[in-house]
Amino acid sequence: MKKGEYTRHTILEKAFEISYKKGYQSTSVDDIIALTSVSKGSFFYHFKNKDEMGLAMINEIMYPGMYKALVIPLNENKPATQSIYDMIKSILIEDPAFDPRYGCPAVNIIEEMAPLNTSFNKALSRLIDEMQNTLEEVLTRGKKAGQICKELNVKESSVFIITSYMGIRNLGKLYGVDCYQVYLKELKRYLSSIE
Amino acid sequence: MKKGEYTRHTILEKAFEISYKKGYQSTSVDDIIALTSVSKGSFFYHFKNKDEMGLAMINEIMYPGMYKALVIPLNENKPATQSIYDMIKSILIEDPAFDPRYGCPAVNIIEEMAPLNTSFNKALSRLIDEMQNTLEEVLTRGKKAGQICKELNVKESSVFIITSYMGIRNLGKLYGVDCYQVYLKELKRYLSSIE
DNA sequence: TCAAAAACTTACCATTTAGTATGTTTTACA
DNA sequence: TGTAAAACATACTAAATGGTAAGTTTTTGA
Numbered sequence: 001m002k003k004g005e006y007t008r009h010t011i012l013e014k015a016f017e018i019s020y021k022k023g024y025q026s027t028s029v030d031d032i033i034a035l036t037s038v039s040k041g042s043f044f045y046h047f048k049n050k051d052e053m054g055l056a057m058i059n060e061i062m063y064p065g066m067y068k069a070l071v072i073p074l075n076e077n078k079p080a081t082q083s084i085y086d087m088i089k090s091i092l093i094e095d096p097a098f099d100p101r102y103g104c105p106a107v108n109i110i111e112e113m114a115p116l117n118t119s120f121n122k123a124l125s126r127l128i129d130e131m132q133n134t135l136e137e138v139l140t141r142g143k144k145a146g147q148i149c150k151e152l153n154v155k156e157s158s159v160f161i162i163t164s165y166m167g168i169r170n171l172g173k174l175y176g177v178d179c180y181q182v183y184l185k186e187l188k189r190y191l192s193s194i195e
Numbered sequence: 196m197k198k199g200e201y202t203r204h205t206i207l208e209k210a211f212e213i214s215y216k217k218g219y220q221s222t223s224v225d226d227i228i229a230l231t232s233v234s235k236g237s238f239f240y241h242f243k244n245k246d247e248m249g250l251a252m253i254n255e256i257m258y259p260g261m262y263k264a265l266v267i268p269l270n271e272n273k274p275a276t277q278s279i280y281d282m283i284k285s286i287l288i289e290d291p292a293f294d295p296r297y298g299c300p301a302v303n304i305i306e307e308m309a310p311l312n313t314s315f316n317k318a319l320s321r322l323i324d325e326m327q328n329t330l331e332e333v334l335t336r337g338k339k340a341g342q343i344c345k346e347l348n349v350k351e352s353s354v355f356i357i358t359s360y361m362g363i364r365n366l367g368k369l370y371g372v373d374c375y376q377v378y379l380k381e382l383k384r385y386l387s388s389i390e
Numbered sequence: 391t392c393a394a395a396a397a398c399t400t401a402c403c404a405t406t407t408a409g410t411a412t413g414t415t416t417t418a419c420a
Numbered sequence: 421t422g423t424a425a426a427a428c429a430t431a432c433t434a435a436a437t438g439g440t441a442a443g444t445t446t447t448t449g450a
Contacts, residue, residue, distance in 0.1 A: 021310070107365060111298070116217070124369060156381040160381035162362065163359050163361075165362065167358030167362030170306055171358055174319060182351050183354055186354060190355065193388040
């Protein structure tokens with residue numbers, strides 16, 4: 001029960017790595033086993049089909065990764081708008097797990113799979129809900145601390161922030177990091193407008 | 196020379212229709228010819244390969260479509276922020292050419308193909324540049340008309356508006372039209388913050 | 391240590407994929 | 421109206437796809 005779990009996990013990691021660059025549907029089982037030196041029989045021993053693997057990849061690789069990169073940093077003890085700005089700047093500019101050319105793994109797979117597979121949709125909704133809730137909490141705490149305008153609707157604002165992040169990941173695929181800098185300036189302006 | 200152009204155009208239209216729902220890479224040539232009742236030989240008479248067809252689809256179907264839905268409405272004679280808000284609301288809520296479940300065709304194909312194909316990337320950049328420039332013009336005109344804050348950086352603001360649009364198309368795939376309404380409220384707030 | 395369960399391998403299969411070769415029909419226009 | 425070019429159809433290919441069958445090796449825990 002140990003060896004198998006290790007194999008399973010490396011399959012998921014490699015699948016994540018390839019599908020981040022090529023897209024989920026265009027990543028074949030053969031692509032994955034080629035990179036893992038796991039046989040096809042072994043692949044299908046661990047997952048009854050490709051989509052079950054994809055779902056596990058979302059839940060076991062993507063979810064923890066996003067949690068670490070997006071949620072944890074938001075709970076540091078900083079002024080609300082500061083901690084939001086820092087987190088977004090950090091994942092856009094500093095985090096080596098992201099490549100501007102390939103965007104954000106979560107955004108990519110939402111774009112590709114949410115309309116096609118309800119199981120994927122559910123798992124991905126759970127991921128974005130987590131992010132959404134954390135943002136709302138930060139903004140609400142900010143209100144109580146007098147850092148955020150009392151009249152602000154925290155739900156609307158956090159949706160707006162998330163959409164801007166999703167969008168800049170998309171735009172970055174066309175124009176590279178240059179547009180990240182432009183985006184960050186206006187994000188800062190927006191954030192100061194809700195203080 | 197007439198009949199052929201008609202066939203070519205219906206191929207492009209149907210390819211657009213299917214790939215809007217399934218994604219470009221997952222739309223096969225067989226899918227397209229099945230829906231057009233055009234033979235495979237005829238398909239490859241008009242396009243030397245699938246990607247050449249995809250490129251033509253972007254330039255001949257997507258570009259004009261986006262121009263009509265996004266650019267033209269921005270040049271109506273309204274206050275700057277009003278015309279931006281109305282245009283976005285219109286394509287999100289009213290335009291029957293878009294299905295919230297499937298998002299925005301241009302955003303979809305940027306997400307999927309921009310990292311994988313430089314020809315696609317160029318054609319799509321041209322499309323977004325057009326949108327970007329129009330937004331900048333509207334904001335600049337708004338400044339001159341005293342509707343927009345003089346200190347605003349029009350480039351940064353228009354990038355921010357575009358990213359928010361791209362992002363809400365992504366989020367809409369998870370949550371449907373409900374999140375459009377939430378987004379629009381905060382978009383309105385943002386727009387009034389730049390007045 | 392040893393047997394049962396877990397983990398893995400190899401060789402295969404049916405289907406789908408983009409693309410081609412070769413020939414036939416249609417169209418435009420002189 | 422005749423003919424050359426344009427447009428199309430059919431039947432095919434080789435490679436890639438997700439998945440399976442059947443057997444072999446490795447691991448684990450009593």
